[in-house]
Amino acid sequence: MADPSNDHLVLQTPKLALLDGFEDALARGWSPYTLADVSQQELKRLRADRAAYLASLNAQSGWIVLPDGRMVPKLPSRGFFINDGDFCGRIGLRFQHGTTELPDYTSGHIGYSIVPWKRGRGYATTALRTMLPIARDVGLPFVVITCNDDNHASRRVIEKCGGALIGTKTDDFAEGVTKLVFRVEM
Numbered sequence: 001m002a003d004p005s006n007d008h009l010v011l012q013t014p015k016l017a018l019l020d021g022f023e024d025a026l027a028r029g030w031s032p033y034t035l036a037d038v039s040q041q042e043l044k045r046l047r048a049d050r051a052a053y054l055a056s057l058n059a060q061s062g063w064i065v066l067p068d069g070r071m072v073p074k075l076p077s078r079g080f081f082i083n084d085g086d087f088c089g090r091i092g093l094r095f096q097h098g099t100t101e102l103p104d105y106t107s108g109h110i111g112y113s114i115v116p117w118k119r120g121r122g123y124a125t126t127a128l129r130t131m132l133p134i135a136r137d138v139g140l141p142f143v144v145i146t147c148n149d150d151n152h153a154s155r156r157v158i159e160k161c162g163g164a165l166i167g168t169k170t171d172d173f174a175e176g177v178t179k180l181v182f183r184v185e186m
């Protein structure tokens with residue numbers, strides 16, 4: 001259940017009418033993905049072809065390029081914009097049908113990022129809580145979520161949503177970075 005104080009917060013499937021807020025956030029330097037700052041390259045792609053960009057956000061197949069340049073298949077996903085009346089960030093679930101397993105190049109089932117000017121209001125916590133039943137609906141009995149060991153805010157978000165620390169792993173894309181691995185049962 002969402003934090004009652006944030007009951008105005010909604011998860012929205014990306015559509016053309018919602019792209020302006022996303023575009024503005026990219027232009028202000030916010031990166032929708034956390035592995036690397038991709039704000040300016042995403043902005044360029046969005047402005048080159050808004051419809052194609054939107055289709056790529058919602059695509060259920062195809063290919064993605066990892067920070068190390070590898071091209072890998074895009075997994076089935078559920079991606080949402082987080083909105084309180086204005087664009088606040090995004091949250092995404094990725095999974096494989098019929099299994100809880102993920103390929104080794106993914107950091108976990110769920111990733112999220114809140115724009116810096118909307119942080120500290122419980123929005124990531126509410127968005128993650130709202131996402132858990134969606135994960136259950138695609139067949140997952142639990143989700144694995146990771147965060148860097150120095151990302152105290154993200155750790156807190158995961159723990160507030162019931163995450164239990166189950167281990168650590170090294171980050172495949174950032175040398176010397178340790179990730180905390182959490183499991184959230186649903």
Ligand SMILES: CC(C)(COP(=O)(O)OP(=O)(O)OC[C@H]1O[C@@H](n2cnc3c(N)ncnc32)[C@H](O)[C@@H]1OP(=O)(O)O)[C@@H](O)C(=O)NCCC(=O)NCCS
Pocket residue numbers: 034111112113114115118119120121122123124125126146147148151152153154156157
């Ligand atoms: C991590 C992130 C999503 C948090 O978003 P948010 O909407 O500000 O998070 P919330 O307001 O729901 O909760 C943040 C919690 O972390 C706590 N927190 C924030 N900064 C903290 C810090 N430096 N040390 C410890 N706790 C911290 C807050 O106090 C709050 O906990 P509380 O409710 O018990 O007080 C946001 O900072 C972000 O987008 N960061 C960049 C992308 C990222 O790291 N994504 C996660 C990848 S795993």
